[in-house]
Amino acid sequence: MPSGPRKRRPRVLYLAYYFPPSRASGVFRARATANHFAEAGWDVTVHTAPREFFETYLENACDPSLEETVDPRVTVVRPPMSYYAWEKDIRQFGKLRRNFPTVAASLYKLFQSKVFPEHYLTWIPGVLSSAVKAHFKEKFDLVIATGNPFVSFAAAQALGRLLKIPYAVDYRDSWTFNQFTEELKFEEGSKAFEWEAKVLRDAAEVVFVNDGMRQWHIDRYPYAAERMTVVPNGWEPELLGESKYDPPATDRPLRFGYLGTVTSYLPLETLFDGWRLAREHPLLRDAELNIHGHLGFFPPDVAPLMERLPLEENIGVHYRGAFSKADGKDLYTQTDALVFCVPGARYVTSGKVFEYMATGKPIVSVHRPDIAASEVLENYPLWFRGSELTPGEVAKSFIAAAEATRAGDSTQHALAVKHAHSYTRAATLGPLEERMRKLVEESR
CATH class of the missing domain: 3.40.50.2000 (Glycogen Phosphorylase B;)
Known part of the structure; x- marks a missing residue:
């Protein structure tokens, strides 16, 4: 008898601004997550920063050997972005910034205060455009975003609503408080807190690296407590x-x-x-x-x-x-x-x-x-x-x-x-992968 149609692999869009060849500390968790999901049978697409950001704008910020450890089954996409906050070469300035630098700076600060308070904000348009185009060619079942930076969380929330698919967010670091000094990074009522509340309200799962961070967020956002979990870091x-x-x-x-x-x-x-x-x-x-x-x-x-x-x-x-x-x-x-x-x-x-x-x-x-x-x-x-x-x-x-x-x-x-x-990464990421697979199956 002829066999039935092959079951389609679950497809995940992973938003990880810092990813190999970057040597940033969070890269290791991001790399391991993408590799683990690929090994578990997922179709994995990673959206990360343009290569030139690490090679040109962040001196000495690359480790080429890391890129060789990314599973070849992982598709890596690098949407374009503006480097306004990092560009120091006046020859690369736009007309407005070249001729009216004070006005350009004021407009940039106003845009951040009204939209999203991170320099990495200019990455979002490219991510949304690339992700939507890819989704209509072959549907994504899930979005996972890791932060920092936390524009990835905002992009995940936007894509979740736009594409009507679930999303999860992974806090490698804290967003609105400094985990080293235990002080708030932003004033109460600021745009950052507004965005964090919105992201956690809609997320299917909210992941932290330890229970202390999870508990801090439970106290602040109790409505998301049941969706908050811990996935420790690990080793390879x-x-x-x-x-x-x-x-x-x-x-x-x-x-x-x-x-x-x-x-x-x-x-x-x-x-x-x-x-x-x-x-x-x-x-x-x-x-x-x-x-x-x-x-x-x-x-x-x-x-x-x-x-x-x-x-x-x-x-x-x-x-x-x-x-x-x-x-x-x-x-x-x-x-x-x-x-x-x-x-x-x-x-x-x-x-x-x-x-x-x-x-x-x-x-x-x-x-x-x-x-x-x-x-x-x-x-x-x-x-x-x-x-x-x-x-x-x-x-x-x-x-x-x-x-x-x-x-x-x-x-x-x-x-x-x-x-x-x-x-091991398999031990720490295994339960997360299983929960995400179940989430996708239930949402299909």
Whole structure:
């Protein structure tokens, strides 16, 4: 008997402004989401920023090796946009801005205050045009948007209403409050809050990276509480591989390492004060603390951050420069224990902690004890943290980690890796994909 018609694959439009080759921190979650849905049998189309935005307007903001890790089944579309907020070359200015710069600036600010308060607003017209054209050629079943920037949320809400399809939004970061300082970013009643309320009112699901952020939004938008979920960040076995137990040689100094972007929010002074104290211990007297990663996200960030690194003190602190995602596996292998230094706030998890756990190596925490990442690390057997964020407590953590590293314990390593496996991208994204598939089936 002839078989029936083949069931059409569900089709998702994924709005992710920051996507490879961008090296922005949120790229890893976006890349993993697109890849996971493609692997699960979805037809995935990603709308992201034009390549020239990362290559020309954001200096040193690309990691070409990341682009190679995007599943070839994922279709990547880069709608055009205006670069008004980033363009510094007067030869590229339009007539109005060239001849009447003050008037142009006033009109631009007025447009933002009345429409949407983000510079990335100029991306929306291209996204809407491209998405609508693609939808009428082959129907999308779902829109997922990840932020920041949050113009992607506005575009998802507009497309959901226009195309009459469900949409979900994924908060990699908070929109209207600063998760590092726990202060509001905008005045009450501002356009940003108006847009956020509208987006959450209509969204089929609202996703957060940790429960603290979810609870903050439940308190503010209780009408969307039942649609709010948590999808933790995770790590990629295909990029890091399986961690093998390999204790450091006894005839060389211990190597501690921080791997990740160094930002102005990090408690660097407490980190280095604690390191100075820890170096008085025999196990750490000749140890190294290697900093691997970019200094900030933009060129002006480099000099002030470099000044905060005590590279001239001869205390074993070294800045080793930036590294690509492809280099990460080797750097983890060369490092004996990892330093998890992040801004202190209850709403901070960080994506790096999941990679750290995947190594099965000791982790030294340098952050407030009540941040969201602590929940993730709670059952990690090689986690060393203080009761408060002070140099003395940081020093104790370094010493305890050094002792654990030198003692060497394959059983502890195996337990650490086992804990990390509950946070692979497949484990964290699997339930989301299943919910989105069910949502599509119910809406068809």
